[in-house]
Amino acid sequence: KRTNTQNTTRKLDIGGIYPPIATPFTEKEEVDYQKLDENLQKYSKIPFKGLVVQGSNGEYPYLSVDERLEVVRRVRCILPSSMLLMAGSGCESTRATVHMTEGMAQAGADAVLVVTPCFYGGRMNSQALIHHYTKVADASPVPVVLYSVPGNTGLELPVDAVISLSQHPNIVGLKDSGGDITRIGLIIHKTRLEDFQVLAGSAGFLMAAYSVGAVGGVCALANVLGEEVCDLERLCLIGHWDKARELQHRLIEPNTAVTRKYGVAALKQAMEWFGYHGGATRSPLQPLLHTELQQLRMDFSSNGWL
């Protein structure tokens, strides 16, 4: 068992804001690399720490192995080297995840984000998940970020597994999208002796997460309101809590609309409204219904964003 003192090298600093970028598709549902490039040009000018490529908003379960790697390569080409490229490399099996992780590193990822396997959720207990992540982190050429997203996987990475994994020298942090702030606080507390960094997985609880010690956020909404999410980060970091609160409040509804409420199709639609290319979703994801579209618009406009 490793102890803290043995971790003499500091782990990669992942603190900051990341948009988990969407993957634009053409009408024929092919990856639209041209539009992706144009989005990246714009994102490069926002004070993000980096980008997450193939988080759940990237429709990664709908991409082939080749597409997943190619998208990362393209992002790396466009993205300034000062910006961190965190690539989602999670697959259901450990062996596929190891393989994808190696591929992502070769394609230019600075770190990988590894979602919990979930199909056999009833058996994905701490022991199985610790085994999985240890194998992946042992093999990975780049630092590993754990990824718990119960809204998609039906599974929360158990706190005791996170604590145990925080001691691995190649595991640098956790993206927690569940939004249980008590859990987030506890994880930060229990890993305080490790160099372990927690990122909020959504803009809806970003300020609260900063309050209990998170160091950043991977926020779907940052695809649309990137400057604003970075503003919220800045206000939290300099301790302007009143202004932060006001901004945070106005981000909750639009954030929920592009995530839990209407999902990726809404995120892509909102991107179009704000000068980015969202493009189509891949099937079986469907475009929004007219009434959903109206409500989505309202969720932005009633908070002063449209």
Place this chain on the structure above:
Amino acid sequence: KRTNTQNTTRKLDIGGIYPPIATPFTEKEEVDYQKLDENLQKYSKIPFKGLVVQGSNGEYPYLSVDERLEVVRRVRCILPSSMLLMAGSGCESTRATVHMTEGMAQAGADAVLVVTPCFYGGRMNSQALIHHYTKVADASPVPVVLYSVPGNTGLELPVDAVISLSQHPNIVGLKDSGGDITRIGLIIHKTRLEDFQVLAGSAGFLMAAYSVGAVGGVCALANVLGEEVCDLERLCLIGHWDKARELQHRLIEPNTAVTRKYGVAALKQAMEWFGYHGGATRSPLQPLLHTELQQLRMDFSSNGWL
């Protein structure tokens, strides 16, 4: 429809910390009023805003109608008049809740806390709940605080119902025990034009709740570590976020232990350790197993409280 400007009188200020007090029982499971009195003497010296009597930690579903009223009378007798007595008056039917609310007011409650009815949870939609709370608030001689505690009821009071009810002149706030900080932030945002106050329903997310605009907390842990929870409040209010965070972190595990993890029996046991009278629980609640007791102790000691 009422508008903000019509609410010319400010609503009762409920901001601050409250222990939702336990009901001590004798070995024969009778209410132990003597021990209750002694606890109240001690609580009276802690800078609480007041006490909640018959929140879920008070085993109110196990008390008869007469016992519920008698306990409130006793608390009112002992409690300094400067401290607010908020009494849980929720029942399943609207008529019983109205009746209990009137009884509580007569017994000396300054405000009532009304849990969502839940047995017919599938039909407790916004319309039914708005109807219920409106009837209760119309009839209540004292201000009403909404109470959402999905861990016990399986039901979260919907945000749109809260927003609608926030406009009622006799509804002053919400105790939210669900701990979804995004939801709490949204409720505060959407009721900002009303004089509506949100209390965190647990110490585990108290700091985060303050960060997004809550005005206090009803915290089971305050039965045990009352001074410490009030300290956390103070640190949040004066903006000492770093110190607050450190304290908050140390309160999460003990708080979870006496609530979600081991429940009322654990709360009562911990009270004994800290100089209060917990006493027995009423059946079917059972005393803790030996291993649970050890783990409970560890949840306090490993955070420096024992």
Place this chain on the structure above:
Amino acid sequence: KRTNTQNTTRKLDIGGIYPPIATPFTEKEEVDYQKLDENLQKYSKIPFKGLVVQGSNGEYPYLSVDERLEVVRRVRCILPSSMLLMAGSGCESTRATVHMTEGMAQAGADAVLVVTPCFYGGRMNSQALIHHYTKVADASPVPVVLYSVPGNTGLELPVDAVISLSQHPNIVGLKDSGGDITRIGLIIHKTRLEDFQVLAGSAGFLMAAYSVGAVGGVCALANVLGEEVCDLERLCLIGHWDKARELQHRLIEPNTAVTRKYGVAALKQAMEWFGYHGGATRSPLQPLLHTELQQLRMDFSSNGWL
């Protein structure tokens, strides 16, 4: 530990069909005993095994202690002595349940149906529930039927608890409303050496329950289509499975409509259509919306019942 051979007296035979009767209310939400009487006159002519008074369809959580007992007294007066009166006596605390059970027996109940306590659901494990039911069954002057209704309580009485409790000489069976037919089959299998009887808690899975060994059903739909549910029983008992299947199929949609889908208000509405008195529900239960009413009617008419 009791063994089978010690149970020399056979337990009360509870096999057959029971409507869990609704409690008619006046417009002012008072119990309408006159209408109750008229319903009972009609039910007395249907080949039911008996009636369940204050199952979840009886709105028992909305009745006062006095009302609960008075309703049972009235039913006993009207009901032919050949029909079994099974009264719901469950409360949250063990002591209240014991008291109510004694009251129900005195009021004329032949057996009591005891729902799982559920408010502290996280602590209602097998140990607590075995303790609860043992105390109640020890004290009860009449046989006890266990009652598991997760749709209302959020809690399923664990199989191991049922097996253990089946050995109690005063516990005669289980009403299982969860509808998990695998679980029902397992319970019947594991209690085969005891004189333990399982009743399906809904008409939707009545035939399937008979196929795996249930001896009857407590079916909300029997308030409306009593003869038909008894027909289904008869067809299952004489092994006319093809005819039974056809009838079962036509009962599923109306049954779901008056239970899970629209609840007690729908049951009461449907009763009116079929010549019974449903009356109003107590608040917070609300009358059906117009569109719900239309859909409810369709659920009966499209299956040939209206």
Place this chain on the structure above:
Amino acid sequence: KRTNTQNTTRKLDIGGIYPPIATPFTEKEEVDYQKLDENLQKYSKIPFKGLVVQGSNGEYPYLSVDERLEVVRRVRCILPSSMLLMAGSGCESTRATVHMTEGMAQAGADAVLVVTPCFYGGRMNSQALIHHYTKVADASPVPVVLYSVPGNTGLELPVDAVISLSQHPNIVGLKDSGGDITRIGLIIHKTRLEDFQVLAGSAGFLMAAYSVGAVGGVCALANVLGEEVCDLERLCLIGHWDKARELQHRLIEPNTAVTRKYGVAALKQAMEWFGYHGGATRSPLQPLLHTELQQLRMDFSSNGWL
């Protein structure tokens, strides 16, 4: 909209019992084709209707695209042509599912079993799923069987979607692993005018499913106790319900043990006990703990199977 009378050609008859075969792996987690062949030789002598290759017990989410196809090819080579090969071809995206379906048909599948996509479960409503399955069925060279397995996907294919899809000439039935017998009965009732066949997805509710009109079952337990599951089918078909019930009862615990309780690792272990090759699971699935192994053994032995 198609009507029944237009479906002049009868759909493929899929009635009968299928083991959803496990994929044996070597210690190095490679597919062990030799052991697979030996299992198939044995399965060929049991009166199965056919085999399901790459149902959830086949660890298909852990197989690469190439492995998925190769396994089907091998099974087709060994399996007598009289036995139906139903291959799981579901993927998350519609395009990948179409592609895999074509590949499976080319590899020799007689029919494909298409699981509901689930990662974006919140958006997988009836509209999206009808769209998905229609595209797949339109493109598939072989008949399509719908597959609802909420235990793995967190998602139940909605009844209205099933009814709508039952009218597609290339969709022949549904494998329902949820075990909600009311739902199964309703689906059979509402698709009675179509030539639509429902298979129980587990041996635990096989008899109940036959009672309400299912035509067969895909049963993990048939990998271990194949003859016995076929016996149960036979007893149901000839109407020997008492004998069927006795057999059904004895199958529930072992079935639950190799599915919901301990999963694929337990299935593979039990296969070893009964003369088949289970082999290792792929990581992150872990071997059973010693205590689990003992309990698994007990679940078979206490029912007279070991």
